[in-house]
Amino acid sequence: MTTLLEATGLKRFYKVGSGRKRGMLHALDGVDLAIGTGESVGLVGESGCGKSTLARVLARLVEPTAGSLRFKGEDIAAIPLARFITSPLRARIQMVFQDPTESLNPHFTVGDAIADPIRRLRGAADKNDLDRRVRAALAMVGLPDNLIGRYPHQLSGGQKARVGIARAVAVEPELLILDEPTSALDVSVQAVVLKLLADLRARLGMSYVFVSHDLDVVRLLCERVVVMYLGEVIETAPTEALFEGPAHPYTRALLAAIPDPHRRGQHPPRLDGSPRSPIDPDPGVCQFYGRCPRGQPVCAQSRPPLRPVGAGHLAACHFAGHPA
Secondary structure, eight states: OEEEEEOOOOOOOEEEOOOOGGGEEEEEEEEEEEEETTTTEEEEOOOTHHHHHHHHHHTTTOOOSSSEEEEETGGGGGGGGHTTTTTTGGGGGEEEEEEHHHHHHHTTTTTHHHHHHHHIIOSSSSHHHHHHEEEEEEHHOOOOEEEEOOOGSOOHHHHHHHHHHHHHHTTTSEEEEEEEEETSSSSHHHHHHHHHHHHHHHHHHHHHEOOOHHHHHHHHHOSSEEEEEEEEEEEEEEHHHHSOOOHHHHHHHHHHHHOGGGGGTTTOOOOOOOOOOOOOOOSSSSSTTTTTTTTGGGGGGGOOOOOETTTTTEETTTTTTOOO
């Protein structure tokens, strides 16, 4: 599999506080990640772990503080955001946002919402060509032409979600970044939208980065899973390998929290304590130290790097690969 997008040492810091209490919040703290052509990668972790920040940096909506981001070999992180929005590469990376109501312009009709990125990023020979592309995008997501003149407030939640997807795929991206695209929808609608996303990927050959809290959805849609904790990637593996044999204690706790009738009466491992502060963290301490049930003195003296523990399986733990 060829590499489509490769992040190396990605960091994103935010200034917090004032005066003597000033510090830097490490939203991303040295993330390495590669996404293959046609691959679907799930990005999971607790709220505040940096998933959405990473998604926005990958989509070039947020400038990284440091690191490189290579798309087909070109470092797009080196292109200023003001220039990147007019770059031909902008159409190649698109994003579907968590809340379709918030992400759609209330003053744009459905047709306008889909036509705008086509006009800006792809161009159209004439009005008829633009109209044809808009209708083709609607057809791809299973929406009828008679919605073209409607405004977002006249649509159901599922229809708005489909318009958001149509807007993204209309410019023929190679990478689609999905930031919890179904979390604001009813369960019955979620299933329909998830099936649509799976069908679109199979039909169009796009790569996906799928950000989600729902591990069952990630297992269904993704070939590989990346687990984040406090701005770092702490484990990555092929999906089935990760679900069958998680190597990091945090990943094991995440999977154990998934409701399972076969474990009725069993007590899943609990994570005691609170996460460490992401503000100016000590680079010599494992971020999970203090909550980890396997914490040892070495964890307070050395932050473990990602290292191989199996075929395509990496984990950032001093005891990864040892019996739990």
